[in-house]
Each structure stands twice: as C-alpha cells, then as structure tokens.
Amino acid sequence: MERTSGDWQDAATAITFSGQSVIDGKSVDGLSGKTFASKSPIDGRHLPDVALCDAGDVDRAVASGRRAFEAGVWSGTTPADRKRVMRCLADLIRTQRDEVALLETLDMGKPIGDSTSIDVRAVANCFDYYGAAIDKIYDEIAPTARNAIALVTREPLGVVAAVVPWNFSMLMATWKVAPALAAGNSVVLKPAEQSSLTAIRLVELALGAGVPPGVFNVVTGTGPDVGRAPGLHMDVDGIFFTCSTPVGRIFMEYSARSNLKKIGLELGGKSANIILSSYRDTAHAARTSAHSAFFNQGEMCTCPSRLIVERTIHHEVVETLLEVARDYAPGDPLDPSTSMGALVDHRHTKRGMDFIRTAERDGATIRTGGRQVREDTGGCYVEPVVLTDVTNDMTIAREEVFGPVLSVIAVDDMDKAVRVANDTPFGLASAVWTDDLTTAHKVSAGIRAGLVYVNCYDCDDLTVPFGGFKQSGIGRERSLHALDRYTELKTTWIALG
Secondary structure (H helix, E strand, C coil): CCCCHHHHHHHHHHCCCCCCEEECCEEECCCCCCEEEEECCCCCCEEEEEECCCHHHHHHHHHHHHHHHHHCCCCCCCHHHHHHHHHHHHHHHHHCHHHHHHHHHHHHCCCHHHHHHHHHHHHHHHHHHHHHHHHHCCCEECCCCCCEEEEEEEEECCEEEEECCCCCHHHHHHHHHHHHHHCCCEEEEECCCCCCHHHHHHHHHHHHHCCCCCCEEECCCCHHHHHHHHHHCCCCCEEEEECCHHHHHHHHHHHHHCCCCEEEEECCCCCEEEECCCCCCHHHHHHHHHHHHHHHHHCCCCCCCEEEEEHHHHHHHHHHHHHHHHCCCCCCCCCCCCCCCCCCCHHHHHHHHHHHHHHHHHCCEEEECCCEECHHHCCCEECCEEEECCCCCCHHHHCCCCCCEEEEEEECCHHHHHHHHHCCCEECEEEEECCCHHHHHHHHHHCCCCEEEECCCCCCCCCCCECCEECCEECCECCHHHHHCCEEEEEEEEECC
C-alpha cells in the first residue's frame, strides 16, 4: 500500500539519521570534532549535524582504501564474488526504499514520489547492472606472431575518489561508485554538503551487503577542504567529479599539480531543445518539453532550458507551455501528489531569483511564474517560469540556472535552430522534434552534444553512455563504457620458445 502525505510526515518525524562519516567500516567524527548544520529546504527543519571533515580525514579514508586494495579483500576477489555482493546491495536498497527515499527528500527537497519511484529505483538498478556485468567483461589476446602471446588485461585503478553534487545525490554517487566497485577499486566518496545523508546511508548498506571495510568510504565536509584534498592527494589514482564547469577546471589543475591522476568530469549544460514545424503534434512536444524542464525543480544538468521553436508554431507552443507550468505549482515534497518540490537551499533560491530578474532587465518577458512562494513554510520554493522574447545572447540563455526556468527562443528555420543550439560553450544534451526522417538525421548530426533526443526528451537507460562535448565534461558515465574510467589496460607480452 502506498503511503499518504500523513504517513510520510509521521515517518519524517520518526526517522533517525547519521551525520558521521564512514571510514574503514566505522562511523566516525571528523578529526577536528567540528560539525556543520544541515537544514531541510522543505521547511527549514533541523536535520542532524554533519561531520565537518578536512584533509586529515581524507588521508585516513585514502589510507584505509589503499590498505584494503593492497590486501586484495575486494580487488583480489573474483568478479563472481563482487557480483554477488553488489546485487545483494541492490536488494538491500530496494528493501530500504522508503527510508532512503525519505532521506533524499528531506535533504534536498525533491518530491517524495520522485525519490521513491525514480531515484531509489535507479540507484538499485545501477548496482544490479554493474554487478551483473562485471563477470561478462573479457580480456583480450592480441593477434601477434606465433612466437609470442600478448595478453591485454583490464585492471582496477586502485583508490578512486568521487565528488558528487546535490541534485541527484544518491544517483550521481552510484553512477561512479557502482562501476568503480565492480572493477575492483577502493572508493572515497565526497557528497555535496547540501545533501550528505543518503551517501552516508549508502555506505552503511554497502557494508551490510558484504563490501569489506575500507573499500567504500564517505567523507563529509565542504568542497574547499574535503573536495580539494583528494584532488591533490598523491595516493589517489583517479578522481571523478560531477558539478559545474568552473570547478571542473580546478579539478583538472589538481590532477596536473599532483600525480596526474586519471580524471572524469561530468559538468554543466545549457541544453537546446528544438521544436520544428515539421512535427505535427506540437502540443505533445511542448508538454514533454515543459515536463522535462520542470522535473526535479529544473535542478538537472540536462534540463532543456533553451527551447528553440520555429516562429510559425511559436504561439501554439507557448500556450501549451503555460498550461503545463501552472500544473507545476510547488507543493509539500512529502505529499505524494506533489510534482514540484523545493530548491535545495536559500542560497540557491536567491541565485535563481537573480537570474529571473536579470532576464527581465535584458528584455525577456515573464509569461508565467517567477515568484518565490510558500515562504511562510520556511522552505525554498520558486514557481516554474516561462520566458519569451529571449535571444541567445542573453545571460538567461548562456548560463546554467539549475532551476525551473524555461526560455523560449524563436527562429525562422531549421538551419538557424541548429546554429543557435550550437552557440554555447556547453554540449551535454539536446533534442529535435520532427516527423521528417531526413531532418532528424541532419539536425542530430549537426548538434554538438553528447546526447541527442529525437521526438522525446530525457529518455534514460543504463545501457547507453552519458556525458557531453565541449565544456560539458570529459568521459562517459553509464553503460559498459563507464568501466573504461575506472580501469587501466595492461599488456603482458610472453615470448614463446
């Protein structure tokens, strides 16, 4: 039986939390003994204080990971053994679905319906996928002359660090942790300070599933301290980061300044979503575009925030967008009927409101939304915004808002649409809506982005790679290609006779 709003409110009152880091299989405070306050963006309620760790704590976690790696308690096990443990972890996550989902919603404000049906499900499936895959990845024998055998083997990096954002805190962590663990690495996870609770719980569940102590650690704290430390650490073999492009550049510098550790970056986006007049069901395209833009409060790197529309259908598209936007009135995230929750914190809420005001000053027109609402709750809520009269040189069309803001840009034809789509430093996701097969191929080939959706948006599957072009990052997550990030290829040449 599905829980009601009252059930979730009662569960939120009764739930117990841990704000401690987990290092070498033990829940620990930071070496300094300091903590930082954690408040829910739903209503400002106080969540548990979280350990404010520093570089010394990162040293502890890395040393623990290195000991476990060298001892072979995980790296030396068979793929079949790792598969068993990881699939057990997936089952534990499913068993604890409601608790884990509630932590995610309380911590970052997303609707509980999304946390249960999307986030937790996707996290469990990801551990299942890489657990099931790892004993099906074969090494190679190169086609050398008969007087030699050349083995090409895939080996784990060693100790890897993952630094993840707050918008999908569980899922973004799992996209890194699952393939890293499957490949035999030890992992040090640094969650965003805005949403640390599910990362802590994830490590606890991993230990319960049989991941040995030291193999999976979580260190909480701020980016300048706990994020920076593994980037510069000489005993970290790879660092994998998801968040903004400016911080991604800093992590590249950390790699260069330390041991040239392997690096993976999944960075920002300003995704272009093109609706052409050759797509007959204009209303369907507009509805899907609005749902995709406002999902997760717009706090997504793939958010299709630039809606590029042929001028002949502009009015029809905008009218449908306005209808959908009004259905996304922010509500209580603990109510299963809520479709839009709270932004992650007051600082981010102010940033979003500043973007909206800047867009107005630049000449954009607010057609609906744009107000901060439910302020009496103490939470962080902004109405979804539809902007028209937007040009691609405006700040609102250039910078990542990470909120429920949809900008409509009118163009004259397909060629202009592609030029506008590519006129950005980012290249993560994109889409084109057309019923003409030739146009679909031409536009999707012309867009410089890692993901191109045709007549849909935000379709998702673990079997396909995720990542961007240009300043949207380096490397790919999801699919079997993700294992390339967490492994090295070794050639062993054996002379015969």
